Amino acid sequence: MERFLEVLDSASGPLWHGFLLTVGISGAAVVLGTILGLVIGLMLTYGGRIAALPFRGFVDIVRGTPVLVLILASYYMPAGLGISPGPIEAGVLALTIFCASHIGETLRGALNAIPAGQTDAARAIGLTFPQMLAYVLVPQALRQIAPNFVNTAVEIVKASSLLSAIGVGELLLTTQEVIGRTFMTMEFYALVGALYLVINLTISAGGGWVERRFQNQ
């Protein structure tokens, strides 16, 4: 135990850095993925058959692909196009794509589940289609998908550990490096597990708070 605390003290800098990188990459992917997912969800629902087609294909392909494959593809495939993203950029790209396809698909479901009467009422008071989306349909759909959104964010944090495969110095890779130096396998895998749990419990608590606020309305 004493040795663990000693090692922890000396490794706390890199571990903290890895922790922040995990949170930062996941946060960026969730924000970007939600924006992109909003566009995808709207196109899938209202784009018409032709315009929705590429988005349908995107969602189906991404959802049918393991996240690790998405990550490796994001890192190595752009090289063929003469672009070489760094591991962090590639990681954010892969997780953003993953997040966007999930949000897009859930949003489509939520928008479709809104009763037709809402559209009638919105049109009857004279809202244009974009106004109807902004003030009536999307706010209701977002409340619907709040629980799903929390799940997706948690999935993204967990999936970010796969970025160790392309050398992103996030929480898992940093931990493995500490273990490689110290051979304290048990202690540090337990620690890293606990740290992921802290992040995800925080997200769940935040999501629960938002849901309760919606429910009170």
Place this chain on the structure above:
Amino acid sequence: MSDRGEAVLNIAGLEKSFGANPILRGVDLDVYSGDVVSIIGASGSGKTTLLRCVDLLEEFEGGEIRLDGDPLGYRVSPDGRRTRLSGRQLARQRSRIGMVFQSYNLFPHLTALSNVMLGLTKVQGKPASEARTIAEHWLDRIGLAERRDHHPSALSGGQQQRVAIARALAMDPRLLLLDEVTSALDPELVQEVLVTIRGLAEAGTTMMIVTHEMRFARQVSTRTVFMDQGVVVAEGPPEEVFGNPATERLKTFLANVSH
């Protein structure tokens, strides 16, 4: 009689079908300022579709609808080709007509007050303070001022329907369309909504009311229209339509509903 005001709405030869199924087969109807026109008829006679065409919630294939003389929904080129107006133009025309639905259709994520304010701020572009004053006035008028900060889920069906009426009226429409507004209500809540509508009728609001409440239609309307199979079969003062039905179909219908 209906010659007491200027014409607000003219419907001429209105035709509408869903696929191969004709719903309206040439409806003619004029509504004058201050008129309360009740539309009665069996399910499937086209009453609701007629209202939805007037509020431009449905496209229609033939005939025309004019509001204050302006053709609604379509632009007709000199060679007779009809083109549906753009979304923005349709929205503008819809904002001149109010509609209340059977299932209330309040926006569940907004309070009663915000439901009434939405069209005022976003469609009419009024500043929030002015919109709030107008919305509060209408909520007060329907007797729900103290429930303005409640969400629809915290209101009874009758209260929700009254807020929906306030939402439509706050836009100061030329014409108010009421589509079976008491049909989804529990029996004990019907009366409060009917009282609200009666108040509007007495204040001179021009209305078209589709209803199954025959007694109410008879009491509140200045004119009653009986529709059957997509056409207007009988039309006149309610005492005449109800008291002295001119056609067999109307007689049969009235006999069936009054059992």
